[in-house]
Amino acid sequence: MSRYRGPRLRVVRRLGDLPGLTRKSPRRSYPPGQHGQARRKRSEYAIRLEEKQKLRYNYGVTEKQLLRYVRKARRATGSTGQALLELLEMRLDNTVFRLGMAGTIPGARQLVNHGHVMVNGREVNIASYQCRPGDVIMVKDNERSRRLVEKNLEYPGLANLPSHLEFDKKTFTGKVNGMIEREWVALQINELLVVEFYSRKA
Template identity: 70%
Template sequence: MSRYRGPRVRIIRRLGELPGLTRKAARKRSNPPGQHGQAPRKPSEYAKRLEEKQKLRFNYGLSERQLLRYVRKARRVKGSTGQVLLQLLEMRLDNTVFRLGMAPTIPAARQLVGHGHIQVNGSTVYSPSYECRPGDQISVKPQDASRKLVAAYAEYPGLATLPTHLEFDKGKLAGKVTAVVERQCVALQVNELMIVEFYSRKG
């Protein structure tokens, strides 16, 4: 399944708040989209795991194949597979740009990276999936167009709180990764253990 490009409010009505996907707020309704007033049925265990997986996929803007690759990579790392999975996704360059406040959403951050507006350690990086590491310097390309675009975004960041593993100088439009993200700093409310269980049958 490819990356979702449809209505975002419809997704957050179904899955709940996804801070990386959109800043729009869904109108409160008693039924999720597509139910047409029917009383919601109690979800099965599979449905619960599927919903948690979908939260992760839509929030970080991943295709099903990409997410499966991250799950398999997390399994090979020592430690809790669920927490390692969240760390891998949080340390992506597009998410790091978003968490620094340089873009209002992860899709906007992905576009900044893809269009060559973002540099890592002084070199332009075009891959949103680039894995940031402690010590990496994240900055804006020195061209006026790039700086004006990011400066406008930085006035209204997607999230108000800067996580502890990042530092950001708003005047210089530059940030630094100081550590690997901690679990409590992940903005998305998700049960990562259910996601690991969902993929346990996929090998």
């Protein structure tokens, strides 16, 4: 299944608040569709699927990519759920979003893909690049790139900068100081249900 490019508010109404997907808030609080207002009993599978879909849509990854991240998280030491969130949060597009350079993760991905972002002095146009502690992320030194980021900084997607990042608004330079802590993950998610969902697949 390819990356989702449909109406974002429809997804937000179905899954709840997804801070990385859109800054807009839906006018209706119930899920979309003919049976949106009807109260339905959900199975355990449906609950796990919903949590998995939250991750997919919020971080803008494909099913194949998410499965790969789950397998990688399984090989890591410690909690699989925590490792999975770390892998997704430390992606370059998400880091650019959390620094405030873009209003949403899709916006940050476009910024990266179009070559406006540099990591440690080199242009990186791969959104899934894994940021590591010590990485310096900066805007390319040209007027177009700076103007784009300057405009985005006026209306950042999330107000608070996570503790593992620092950002200088004068030079448009950010630094990764460590791995993200669980309390700084903006998405309301039960990662253990996602791990359980993939327990038979991964």
